[in-house]
Amino acid sequence: MVSHDTTTTASTPSDETGASGVVERDRPGAGERIRDGMERVWRPAALLLACLAAWWAITAFDLVEAYLVPSPGTTLNVLGDKWGYIWHHGWVTTYETLLGFVIAVLVGVAAAVLMVYSATVERTLYPILLFAQVIPKIAIAPLFVVWLGFGLGPKVVVAVLIAFFPVVISMVAGLKAVDPEMLELSATMGAGPMRTFAKIRMPASLPHLFSGLKVAVTLAVTGAVVGEFVGSNEGLGYVILQANGNLDTPMLFAGLLVMSAIGVVLFVAVELAEMLLLPWHASRRGGSVTTSF
């Protein structure tokens, strides 16, 4: 089946630009796609393995005291043994991250739309926005604990604050990048601002928005963990602080691994959403599965 696919695609692509006017893009068959995927994946996979090997070597030859850097085996054992514990706290962090991310997207997109449509709003909001961005989140996080207690609140607030900025910036850029001729055309079609927004501006801004979302989702993880560091009894930030206090480095490493995994999974999820929602954009970029790999 696979080989059949490849041969059919291999035999057709010769007529590149027909006189008829359609530019024929080669759409790879399943076999080709798998080979392409392997081609892209093996280098980063090899690098990752090399890092793991280095980590293993450092611990195996006692280059560093075992209580400072645990071996990969020990870390994996902890992951296996304490899975229930890690899962519970990992889920708390994921939940905080997602909630923060979603709120940041809603607020960020709304703010961007207001700023693009009203110069007054833009002038008014911009300094505050910049102020909220430059103030170190770690420095104000304790304040949120004082205000909102040890629960979900401060973590989500920090995650929102940290993820909000890239969303606003990318959405404003996207909305402003709309072809001015498209807007003139819209005026000659008798369309009001609402229809112009819904059918032209909003969809045209989505590729920009998605590049901001990818940054925002990874930052949201950081935000949630920072919130947990400052004051909590749940979440991976709490796990890491506890492990640190007990000099339990295997658990600390396990926590870090899970935290990174959450970030990577969320990032890939945003990329998949982009591919599903904007297939026209993905295909233009050359059809790569993810930009990160």
Add this chain to the structure above:
Amino acid sequence: MSEPKTDPQDGADAEAPGPGAVEIDGVAVRFRSRRRDVTALREASLNVKSGEFVAIVGPSGCGKSTLLKLVAGLLKPSSGTVRLHGEQVTGPRADIGYVFQRAALLEWRSARRNIMLQAEMRRMPSDQARKRTAELIEMTGLGGFEDALPHELSGGMQQRVALCRALLHEPPVLLMDEPFGALDALTREQLNIEMNRIWRETRTTVLLVTHSIAEAAYLADRVVVMTDRPGTIAEIIDVGLPAERDYAETMARPEFARVTNRARTLLGAGVNAAD
């Protein structure tokens, strides 16, 4: 073809008062920048009869595109008036079709859905719009490419989609701003031939801005020659050829040579004067 187009012999009194589709009267456009005032257009007057094809040629920056934007109501004149079917233009007009040099298609929509955008924006009844879209796709030779995305189409095909979109609501006036300027010579020639046929079939009034004197002379009933600094209408030349025109045969006709030579002389003189 069946429609009695502006009789070529009539060309001489094209300025005569009649049911003017577009009346541009003493229009000037000045932009005020911080340092100085820029006059984009100075005292331009032009009457276009219903069903007439008028081409505007001139160097870059002579205000050709400005003139079209005035007619569309996308730009307000500093002085003078523009009327569409006797009604003064005060804001963006929806009773026109507009084609730009770049196709300006929505890249997430297929060719058909790009054409349908016109209907969606106007809230046209969808079955009527779909029927008309199918007719236009047929008329412009887009058949088979309805579902292609813009980036899968060549420049000529993209421009055909833009033309269909501009014609969907059967506008009485079609404004074209260098629609074939970005195409290669062969595609351009082919689209010129199709444009002549489409104009005869739709019977719409066309105002075409172009850099190509040959294109203007082949397509238009009258050629408006503009000169720059500041932009103004130098002369309006009657082409005096029948509406239905064979490409090669038209190029060989003495009327064609007369129009293109006159336009070249005017434009050459304009450039010399400015330098």
